[in-house]
Amino acid sequence: MIFSPEEGECETGRGGAGVLAIMPVMYPEMGQTLIWHSLSLTQRARARRWAMASVLLLYTALAACDPGTKPGDRIELVLWKNQAGREEDAQTTAQIDQFNAKQSRWRIVPQFLPQGGYDQSIVAASLAGRMPCILAVDSPMVASYAWAGHIRPLDGYVATGTLAAVSPSAVGHYAGRIYAAGQFDAALAIFTRRSILAQMRMRIPTLDHPWSGEEFQTLLERLKASGIYRYPLDLGTRDDKASWWTYAFSPILQSFGGDLIDRRSMTSAQGALNGEAAQRFGNWFQALFAKGLVNRQEPDENAFVRGRAALVYTGDWAAPAYRTYAGADLLVLPPPDFGHGVVIGGGSWQWAISKACSHPEGAGAFIDFMLQDRQVAAMSDATGNVPVTEGGASASRDFGPRGNSRMFFDLMRRFARPRPATPAFSVVANAYTFAMRDIMDGKDVQDAFDDAVDDIDQTIADHHAYRTGGHP
Amino acid sequence: MNARRSRRFQPLLFGAPAMVGLALFVVLPFLMALVLTFTDQQLISPEPGVFVGLRNYERLLSIRALVQAPERNDVAGTPSFARVRSLTRHEPAYLGYRPLGELRFGEHRVTLLAKDPAFLTALGNTFLFALMVVPLQCTMALGLALLVNAGVKGQTIFRAIYFSPVVMSMVIVSVVWAFLFDKDLGLLNQALGTLSFGLVKPVDWLGNPATAMPAIVIMSAWQGAGFQMLILLAGLQGISQELYDAARIDGASMWQRFWYITLPGMRQTIIFVLIVTTIAALGLFTQVDVMTGGGPRGSTATVMFEAVRHGVREENIAYGATISVVYFLLITAFILLHQILLRRSAKVIS
Incomplete structure (x- = not known):
């Protein structure tokens, strides 16, 4: 039941049957079946309504691939993208x-x-054999999809030169091949005010001379001692989702010299996540909360703009609000170098071609088009997302050499490292997040990281190190 | 003849839509979940799940104890022990185990080990939650029902007010209460501080393992009590007014009327409310997911939270299903025991 674009339309009848056939499979994936019997009556009603809504939604999503009009002799390629806000969706459509x-x-x-x-929709579509031709994939999921055989390598379909121009952190690799490429990326930074640093008698760090760990610590302690700020630094720990904790705090772990996984073998976290460097990182992180330098849960996301916190660690997406608040006083700074260089997370949503696509050359031509400097620049100027090519940045209003968001491009270009490309990423992210949250709340650092390593290694071992997979 | 046959089929006919729905959406998925527990099925995987026997159950339920003698007594005389986690990661006999808790027996230290201490902790947390929330919520509901039934002016308005939290989305209620519970800016701590003239220091309600679960209990009871109130109200109004009148003539006090008329008259209703509340309490998930994420240090993680964490977020659907099946069996056993006890007590009374 592979969608054949030459026919110019989907067979909606079969699409419906497809959805019905996969429903029992989808059901446990929604996490409802398995917990059904222990839900209360109202919860059951709610869950049932929710499941109904999701199935209907899926049905419309899958059945909606009927493009309607016969488009002459053009070949239609269906594209799936996550809804990511009005500007981004409008720009993509344009x-x-x-x-x-x-x-x-x-x-x-x-x-x-x-x-x-979105994830569930992809899995459902894949099971039903109704995958779109082109799809947007969140970068940590690329390895998983490649291993599961949902997507195919881009080489041969997207020009090598085009891919080479894309910043390495925005390219999705798995098993030595390129599976996805992003049109934009994001960048983490420390935001503060010029006046605050002057008051604390601290120098303004630069890309070439970022703060050292000691300098950063000195600043935090001085801010705390000043008595102006109850919690000087906002690390965004209010968001307890694994995606944020991994994206935000695994780069700091890397800057200390540790990592989520041993990236050479990609089969074990032993040593990387619980070694000496990781312990130093864990102790430092724990002390931030014990000393009251960071609040374990800020009541809202406005600690910086309300003047409760002097520094905030977050991404480029927060810049517009902060500019409104601090104006020319705002500083966008690289995160500190804790010994192994400045590191920030790389990889946002990326374009990929499904394995089921019967015209990958068309999909490749489209992705190639999207990665040209002009498109990259237009997307970044429309949405504030960081451009991924030098040419795109130069052509951009905001990210050009004199643009007011240039810093984010430089940070991304110089310091971004992708999250580990392993099909076990969801376990890696969850195990790391639980360990870090426990460390924040005072658990023994070594115990916490040992637990995470055991979780990760057991999952990888259960899958025979992902040697057998759908990838070619 | 024809009429009799149709009468026999009528219940089946009318029941069929519900039965088919139940079979398709409850029974069948449960059986599938049961099958999943013997495999290593993942959510996203190119390979079908492979039969792994009882591996999931073994990883979920294995428990053993580790007895350690003190390694050496230093000068101060405090005994020191080898680190448990180092032992369980390297000694083949203890591989895969993690500490759950420890006891001291004289010089020796006994550490309880489990392969999944998080699940066992979550199980304990869930029952602890039920144990705290059921009495609180039902007492609150009974109090509210009596209040609303007392014949005060505008009782319809009060009924609506008490019921309103029930119709609010639990996610929204949780977000709002997380603000109320905030350590420095939360309303609750500010009120406590003001009322006690600063004697009560700010409590980190959701950030302290000791107070996080009680905080969720308070919030859950507040949110849910309106529902039980309605059921109890119906029970209250089912008690004949003549009984109260007769008691009043006999000179019974208000307390005696409550104890000897209201409570016995509501026995069935109260039992029903207790069961419904307990079932709802054992499914605790939303509040935890929104307010604490299972923390601090696992003190608010519940069985449902663990099932969703493993089954959906870590994509290990087989393990998530195992948690659910074990939990289902536990609850079934619990309900059966409850029924037996209830029947026995009914016999004693009659």
């Missing part, structure tokens, strides 16, 4: 229209899916 107008062989038919159930 660029798809440009691509459709520019050539006469392919016609991209975009569909935007809610980000909440």
